[in-house]
Amino acid sequence: MGQSCKKECCSLLKYALMQHKQIRKPENSETAMSLYHKRNMPTLAGRGIIFFISLCLILLTSAFQPAKAWPSSATELDNFISALEKQCKKYGWNDINLREIPWEHHRLTKNKNPLIFAHYGNSDKNCVLFLGGVHGDELPTVYLMLRLAHYIKNNGQLFNDRCLVVAPVVNPDGFLANLPQRTNSNGIDANRNFPTKDWHRDALRQWKNKARSNKRYYPGTRPASEQETLFQMALIKRFSPQKILSVHSPLNFFDYDGASSDLDTFEQWMEKICIESIHPLKKYGFFPGSLGNYAGNERGIFTLTLELPTSNPGKGNEYFRKFQTAIMKFINIPAKSRDSFSD
Numbered sequence: 001m002g003q004s005c006k007k008e009c010c011s012l013l014k015y016a017l018m019q020h021k022q023i024r025k026p027e028n029s030e031t032a033m034s035l036y037h038k039r040n041m042p043t044l045a046g047r048g049i050i051f052f053i054s055l056c057l058i059l060l061t062s063a064f065q066p067a068k069a070w071p072s073s074a075t076e077l078d079n080f081i082s083a084l085e086k087q088c089k090k091y092g093w094n095d096i097n098l099r100e101i102p103w104e105h106h107r108l109t110k111n112k113n114p115l116i117f118a119h120y121g122n123s124d125k126n127c128v129l130f131l132g133g134v135h136g137d138e139l140p141t142v143y144l145m146l147r148l149a150h151y152i153k154n155n156g157q158l159f160n161d162r163c164l165v166v167a168p169v170v171n172p173d174g175f176l177a178n179l180p181q182r183t184n185s186n187g188i189d190a191n192r193n194f195p196t197k198d199w200h201r202d203a204l205r206q207w208k209n210k211a212r213s214n215k216r217y218y219p220g221t222r223p224a225s226e227q228e229t230l231f232q233m234a235l236i237k238r239f240s241p242q243k244i245l246s247v248h249s250p251l252n253f254f255d256y257d258g259a260s261s262d263l264d265t266f267e268q269w270m271e272k273i274c275i276e277s278i279h280p281l282k283k284y285g286f287f288p289g290s291l292g293n294y295a296g297n298e299r300g301i302f303t304l305t306l307e308l309p310t311s312n313p314g315k316g317n318e319y320f321r322k323f324q325t326a327i328m329k330f331i332n333i334p335a336k337s338r339d340s341f342s343d
Contacts, residue, residue: 077105080114083176084169088146091139091313096146101153106234107227110185113172115231119239120152120164127163128331129241131232131291134191134248135182136174140308141247143316145169148327162331165239171228182216190228192219192287194294199223203288219289236295242302244295245330249308253282257296257303266302269333277326304330 081098088096105114132145145168152164169175173185183189192203203219211217224230236244254270267281274281284305286292296303306326308319 073105076108076112077103077114077116080116080172083113084172087176088143091143091316093143093146093313093316095317096143096150098146101146101149107231109173109227111173111176113176115167115170115172115227117165117167117235118149118153120156120166121159121162123161123163124240125163125242126161126331126334127165127239127241127243129235129239129244130164130166130168131170131244131246132167133169133171133175134228134246134291135189136171136177136184137180137182138247138249138308138311139175139180139313140311140316140319141249142169142175143313144247144308144320144323147316147320151324159331163239163241164331165235165241167231167235170232183218184226184228186220186226187215187218188220188226189217189289190226190232191291192217192289193223193226193229194233194289194291195223196289196293196298198288198293201288206288223289232291233294236299236301242334243330244291244301244303245306245327246291246303247306247308249311251284251307252309253280253284253307255282255284255292255305255307257286257292257305259300259302270304273326273329277323279323279326 081103084098088094088098101118103114103116103118105116107115109115130145130148133142135141145166149166149168152159152166171184171190174181174183177185192207199219200223203223204221207213207217207219220226224233235241254274256266256270258266270281273279286297292303292305295301306323308315
């Protein structure tokens, strides 16, 4: 509180005390009962003066208290990286150095965790967006994206003509929970909360009927209500990716949503990748409020979902080695080019 405000409080307090002294005294003609009430019970005006004095005292007390300073952006990020480092150590991810990666963040979750991403490359063409940790209990997906961010950083010369964006932990509140959880801290599934055209008509209905009101898949009461959803939408808007790779677990397959004109040729290319990585391709479909629906179906962005075989954090390194070649090929194929799928 500023000096002018303090002076004003002092002036108000003085005025209140002067008014209190001027409260009318009982006259001799008043009855004994009236005198009793006047002397032993505050008048309505007296009560108002007492309240006013108390309020001024509270304001004066708070005026001399130091103002609380919210953590700076750098402090928020540093605290968050420390929390991630603790989780990495817990899961045995000792080959990750989080502080070497050039993280950006522009928004916070409900629990005040930064939503981080790393941007590599100089080109705005052939941009690829990578997403991990959309569901906080799908632990190896976070490791896979952290390792990928390291690999790109350490081999930058390979990607100078690319635009690569890695968001390794889209749902940090769920990932950092004592017991990691699929949903965010509001209990909402970030992969059912996108503002797709069918959301209002189908999201809650399908959740009740198909998901049997399972809390793990709760889409929320309105679309795009969650910071984690808005974060992904903002990345898509800012970088206009031609391709998106979202990593999940533990359903053990590849799934694709995207431009129907190139679907057949892309699936043929994917079949080759599936054989090389010994990982099946399955047309799983999309849901109201899902990324595949929002980005792939409605916006025609090549959206590939990699479902890892398990959610075991100890398998992270094994999965990175298993799928590294497929990820590199996904980076290198030009989007919406039929000739690109022959290699």
